[in-house]
Amino acid sequence: MMKTARRSAVIVALVSLFVQLFIPVSMALAASMNNTKVADWRNTWHLHLFNGLHWTDEGMWMKKVDGKVAFCVEHGVDLDMSGSGYNPSTYSDSKKDQLAKIAYYGYYQNPTNRNYAVTQMIIWETLGDSLLTTPNKTYQSEKKAILDKVAAHDCKPSFNGKQITLAVGDSITLTDTNGRLAAFAQQTANTANLKITKSGNKLTLTATAQSKESGKVAYAIAKAADVGTSFVYTKGSQQKLVNFKLSNNGEFSLPIKVNLNGNVKARKVDADTNRALPGAKLKFEYNGATKEVTTGTDGYAA
Incomplete structure (x- = not known):
């Protein structure tokens, strides 16, 4: 009886292992999303994904995937308020580096609800949407400040690389x-x-x-x-969401x-007048090597 029980337990364990091995990686990594309102702005747009369709946002919403803040990159595509089954993959859009910098300087560097809303709008514009109206009267100045930082990201201090x-x-x-x-x-x-x-x-x-x-x-x-790989999260026909990372710091x-041994500065002077003696030969020995130098017009070894 004991042998039968042990044999059954082994079979169950092997079946469980077999099932786990053949679960798709995408299912194993599937993430959950929630959508939270962060601003009451009623913005109007022309959407590039829908041939310039006139669109109205009923507020601005922050997306989080498994607790990580993400941004919408398909404005106007349906998105549930919450749900599971979002599958991650590397985001490879041609504008990903620009978008990652916008996300960093607009939100990740100073994460507030307002900054998220502004940053999401800049991302939509960068992807090709046209903003028509917004109740946020300071949006243009906020956008300029963020994009100025984005443009300067790769500019180094003037002494970069100096020996x-x-x-x-x-x-x-x-x-x-x-x-x-x-x-x-x-x-x-x-x-x-x-x-x-x-x-x-x-x-x-x-x-x-x-x-x-x-x-x-x-x-x-x-x-x-803040540096690494940007991941896009997808679920069927639901809107794609991206958690952005900078490609470099x-x-x-x-x-x-x-x-570490310091410097030696030698000067040859006349013993009687204490005046500099140019053209004098001085011999130095250091670390087993010998070097002969000639003093300059100021008497210092050149």
Whole structure:
């Protein structure tokens, strides 16, 4: 009897495993959606997906798929108020990078209900819809502010990529003439272990005894959580929804070299007059190597 029970349990387990192996991946990953009203704006449009059909929005609605905020990319297509069975796949529209930046600067960087509504409208316009009327009197200025940030996303500080060489105890202050440094809030690297001060458009780097001989300093605009793959969620004939991610974090970097042994500056002067002696030969030895240099007109080894 015990053997029969054990055999039955094994068979049940094998059948369960077999069923799980053959469940489509899309079913295993299927997500749930809910739709929440975030603004009472009654906007009117011409929809590009429906050959310019005149359309009226009865409010603005925020979509969330498995708790992640998503945006509508098929304005006018039917969408239930909630439901399950939404299947994710990589979003590959030709405008995806532009749309991801709009979503980031319009909403994800400062997530409020109003910002979601404004951002959704900009996304629809970017995809080809024509806005006719809106009760939001500041929409155009809000849109311009967001699109200005989108346009500047790939612009780096003026000193991006500059080779920085310091001796222990030395500092250098870099001034960003592009006016972009303040946007780079995320420090992503300091592998030379410099002391760093960042204020406005000025970046000050100082080498200390704890610094390393080489490395890099890097800053990014966006956090790691905002970068990745944009996913589109689909369910039959329901409207497609996209959770956007930036394709890059907008990072800039500076290669660093540190002279951990410091610098030596030698000057040859006359013992009696204390005046500089140009043309004098000086010999230096360092790390097993010998180098002969000639003093310049100021007496310093050139």
